[in-house]
Amino acid sequence: MTATPAHDLIGDFAPKLAALTDDVLFGDVWTRDALSPRDRSLITCAALITNGNVEQLRYHLTLAVTNGVTPAEITEAITHLAFYAGWPRAMSAIAVAREIVSTR
Numbered sequence: 812m813t814a815t816p817a818h819d820l821i822g823d824f825a826p827k828l829a830a831l832t833d834d835v836l837f838g839d840v841w842t843r844d845a846l847s848p849r850d851r852s853l854i855t856c857a858a859l860i861t862n863g864n865v866e867q868l869r870y871h872l873t874l875a876v877t878n879g880v881t882p883a884e885i886t887e888a889i890t891h892l893a894f895y896a897g898w899p900r901a902m903s904a905i906a907v908a909r910e911i912v913s914t915r
Contacts (some may be wrong), residue, residue, distance in 0.1 A: 813905040816870070856880075857888060860904040861896040868904060872911040880914040 815822075817832035841851055852875035859868045872885060885908050893901030 816845065834910075843898060851879055852878045852880055853884070853888060856885070857892060860892050860900055863900050863903065864898075865903050865907050868907050869911065872908055876915055882908075882915075883911065 815829070815837075817829040817837075818826075821830070840901040846854070852870065852871065856868065857873050858877055859865070859871055867912050875885065876882070886905065889901050889904045889908060892904070
């Protein structure tokens with residue numbers, strides 16, 4: 812089996828979840844034509860921030876930058892979400908974003 816981020820992360824413990832992540836989520840959902848990878852990244856990051864899922868945010872912010880989302884757009888999205896998702900979630904997200912953006 813080809814190593815993928817999902818396989819590397821959980822493949823030894825949850826091979827089916829890793830396969831679904833690779834085949835369905837990233838192999839089908841992320842490759843559909845109706846939204847660009849950039850737009851999908853913004854939506855995914857917004858959903859993760861809104862739900863307080865900072866564990867997954869690190870990976871998806873890195874992917875967002877790879878998909879063309881600028882650091883300014885990331886910080887603006889997080890600032891905007893502070894008023895809809897809550898200040899603590901925005902503050903947690905901005906700490907992760909700062910880490911991601913400063914290493915690039």
